[in-house]
Amino acid sequence: MFTILRDLTRHNMEFLGGLVLFAIIVGLIILSYFSPYGPTDIYLLPPDMPPDGDYWLGTTSRGQDVFWQLTTALRNTLYFGIGVAFLSRIISLVVGLVAGYAGGAVDRVLMAINDSVMVIPQFPLLILFYFVLKDSMTWTALIVIMAALGWSYDARLIRSVAISLKTRPFTTQSVYSGMSMRKILIQEHLPYVLPIVFATTMNNMIWSIGMEITLSVLGFTDIETPTMGMMIYWANAHSALIAGIWWWVAAPVAVIVVLFLALFLLSMSMNEYNDPRSRLNRMGG
Amino acid sequence: MTSYLIFVLKRFGQFLLVVFLGVTITFFVTHLTPIDPVEESIGAITQMGQSDPNAIELMRQSLRELYGMEGSIWQQYLHFWLRLATGDLGPSLSAFPTPVSTIILRSLPWTIGLMTVSTLITFVLGNAIGALAGYYRKDMVLKAVSLVFIALLPIPYYILAFVLLIVFGYLWPVLPINGGYEMNANLDLSFALVLDILKHSILPAVSLIMVGAGSWLIGMRALVSNIITEDYVVFAELGGVPKRRILRSYIARNAMVPQFTGLAMSLGAIFNGTVITEIVFGYPGIGNLLIEAVHAGDYSLVLGLSALSIVGVAAAVFIIDILSPLIDPRIKVE
Numbered sequence: 001m002f003t004i005l006r007d008l009t010r011h012n013m014e015f016l017g018g019l020v021l022f023a024i025i026v027g028l029i030i031l032s033y034f035s036p037y038g039p040t041d042i043y044l045l046p047p048d049m050p051p052d053g054d055y056w057l058g059t060t061s062r063g064q065d066v067f068w069q070l071t072t073a074l075r076n077t078l079y080f081g082i083g084v085a086f087l088s089r090i091i092s093l094v095v096g097l098v099a100g101y102a103g104g105a106v107d108r109v110l111m112a113i114n115d116s117v118m119v120i121p122q123f124p125l126l127i128l129f130y131f132v133l134k135d136s137m138t139w140t141a142l143i144v145i146m147a148a149l150g151w152s153y154d155a156r157l158i159r160s161v162a163i164s165l166k167t168r169p170f171t172t173q174s175v176y177s178g179m180s181m182r183k184i185l186i187q188e189h190l191p192y193v194l195p196i197v198f199a200t201t202m203n204n205m206i207w208s209i210g211m212e213i214t215l216s217v218l219g220f221t222d223i224e225t226p227t228m229g230m231m232i233y234w235a236n237a238h239s240a241l242i243a244g245i246w247w248w249v250a251a252p253v254a255v256i257v258v259l260f261l262a263l264f265l266l267s268m269s270m271n272e273y274n275d276p277r278s279r280l281n282r283m284g285g
Numbered sequence: 286m287t288s289y290l291i292f293v294l295k296r297f298g299q300f301l302l303v304v305f306l307g308v309t310i311t312f313f314v315t316h317l318t319p320i321d322p323v324e325e326s327i328g329a330i331t332q333m334g335q336s337d338p339n340a341i342e343l344m345r346q347s348l349r350e351l352y353g354m355e356g357s358i359w360q361q362y363l364h365f366w367l368r369l370a371t372g373d374l375g376p377s378l379s380a381f382p383t384p385v386s387t388i389i390l391r392s393l394p395w396t397i398g399l400m401t402v403s404t405l406i407t408f409v410l411g412n413a414i415g416a417l418a419g420y421y422r423k424d425m426v427l428k429a430v431s432l433v434f435i436a437l438l439p440i441p442y443y444i445l446a447f448v449l450l451i452v453f454g455y456l457w458p459v460l461p462i463n464g465g466y467e468m469n470a471n472l473d474l475s476f477a478l479v480l481d482i483l484k485h486s487i488l489p490a491v492s493l494i495m496v497g498a499g500s501w502l503i504g505m506r507a508l509v510s511n512i513i514t515e516d517y518v519v520f521a522e523l524g525g526v527p528k529r530r531i532l533r534s535y536i537a538r539n540a541m542v543p544q545f546t547g548l549a550m551s552l553g554a555i556f557n558g559t560v561i562t563e564i565v566f567g568y569p570g571i572g573n574l575l576i577e578a579v580h581a582g583d584y585s586l587v588l589g590l591s592a593l594s595i596v597g598v599a600a601a602v603f604i605i606d607i608l609s610p611l612i613d614p615r616i617k618v619e
Contacts, residue, residue, distance in 0.1 A: 112299060112302055113302075113306070115299060115303070116299070116302050116303040116306045116307070117306075119303055119598055119599060119602050120303065120306070120307045120310075120595055120598070121594045121595060121598050123560045123561070124560065124575060124590060124591045124594045124595075125310070125311075125314075125591065127560070127575060127576070127579055127587075128311065128314055128315065128587060128591050129314060130579070131315075131579050131587055132314055132315055206439060209441075210441040210442070213441050213443060213444075214441065214442070214443050214561050217443055218564060218576065220579075232443075241451065241455075249447075253444055253447070256440075256441060256444060257440055257444070260439035260440055260441065261439055263439065264438065264439035
């Protein structure tokens with residue numbers, strides 16, 4: 001684990017860049033726990049104050065401090081992304097490993113479902129869920145729904161590795177020594193696919209956070225919890241840009257770009273690290 | 286030929302499965318909720334002043350019949366399939382009694398036009414730059430262009446569209462930022478109208494292309510840099526075959542095949558992209574229609590649009606899938 005990190009930071013500028021940007025995000029999230037204002041408190045401060053010494057990033061038309069609001073929103077958004085990524089990783093690992101190892105009819109059935117989930121249009125479905133759930137649409141519900149939609153591509157990737165693992169001698173040996181399928185998958189195969197799982201986690205977070213922002217901006221989520229999308233939603237609802245309160249929109253947009261750049265750089269460099277040819281290329285080996 | 290037939294049949298089975306799963310999810314999500322669409326619309330009608338209890342009861346009966354709310358949930362499910370098969374999606378709630386299918390057909394051409402054209406431009410542009418950047422690795426201009434497209438990749442679509450709106454709507458207002466055509470346009474087919482429609486589609490199309498080209502570019506560049514090390518390319522270079530020709534007939538041709546399969550996948554994402562694009566730019570397609578239907582609480586229109594997008598995407602993927610072995614003989618049809 002630490003060797004991998006050392007290699008990555010030494011030979012891969014993108015990884016280092018991603019790590020630095022991610023550290024900024026984590027720093028902001030840690031700060032959110034020291035916020036002097038409650039996350040949903042409004043009309044506490046003079047509204048529409050431009051950025052200055054008292055209010056570092058200004059205040060909103062709803063009388064909130066943009067900076068502290070931003071740290072809380074960022075925390076909720078990142079937790080959301082991690083929640084979706086974690087749940088969907090479990091599904092994709094189970095489906096991918098089982099389908100790859102079992103083969104035959106099990107594989108065909110699982111992959112048929114997998115491919116169907118892959119092409120089903122997600123956005124109309126998410127809107128449909130909001131439409132029927134309305135007020136009972138909580139963040140937990142959204143995390144579960146997003147996780148149920150976001151595992152298929154990675155399951156295919158994991159399956160392709162699992163198929164090649166199955167033909168290796170160590171698998172045959174485990175079978176002959178009487179290990180159960182569950183044990184083989186967890187103890188023998190799982191460690192081999194974990195690097196891929198890490199890289200796809202970043203991609204999954206990019207996807208789920210992007211969806212969260214879009215749904216929130218349109219007002220299709222629980223509008224009381226501050227998230228990055230919700231900040232833009234409220235700014236839009238108060239026509240912040242037209243009224244000249246640009247800091248209300250610029251701050252979340254800038255942080256979103258930093259967050260996505262961090263995740264993207266991390267996922268790109270890990271993907272490259274997983275590919276031995278390009279890894280050797282970079283190390284000059 | 287028989288192996289191709291088996292392949293097509295298999296893919297067709299997959300197509301049916303996608304449609305079955307998608308429509309089933311759509312149906313049960315909307316029918317297992319506490320919200321009763323008939324009571325909701327009755328509520329809307331009584332609010333408008335209709336209060337004769339006999340008339341309301343009559344209306345309730347006819348609405349129940351129209352929405353297929355009779356019998357158990359399984360009977361309703363079967364009924365829903367039968368109506369879907371005949372293309373009858375029931376009347377719209379918000380524009381009663383116009384059939385849902387008529388409303389959808391009005392918006393569909395806009396979406397299909399915008400999405401097909403921008404997807405194809407994205408595909409061609411991304412792959413062309415990717416192939417060039419993979420072959421001429423040292424070229425600074427290509428490097429810079431690739432970098433711009435790759436940097437755009439991780440930015441959420443909504444944010445990028447927002448920036449375009451600010452730039453072309455407020456800072457440098459040269460392009461229309463809202464709608465599919467001028468408000469008071471004469472909708473008879475004329476050169477001016479076509480020009481107007483094209484002008485209105487520039488910003489939505491450009492935003493889609495900017496977001497999408499990067500991933501094609503990365504994929505193509507990686508494919509090409511792998512192919513350059515193949516023996517037959519090295520051989521051709523040593524034999525003095527012109528560079529352009531190597532790139533065109535030796536490299537790009539072979540690298541295109543996996544990209545075509547990717548095209549099928551991206552068609553699957555069309556309905557995701559289209560909703561957001563159309564809302565941001567107020568484009569009169571089915572994405573906008575979906576959001577309007579949600580806000581109006583139009584149960585049958587939402588259901589119809591969801592079902593349509595699933596069938597449409599599944600069909601598009603199916604067609605591309607069965608065409609790909611014809612494009613490339615190397616694809617095994619097993």
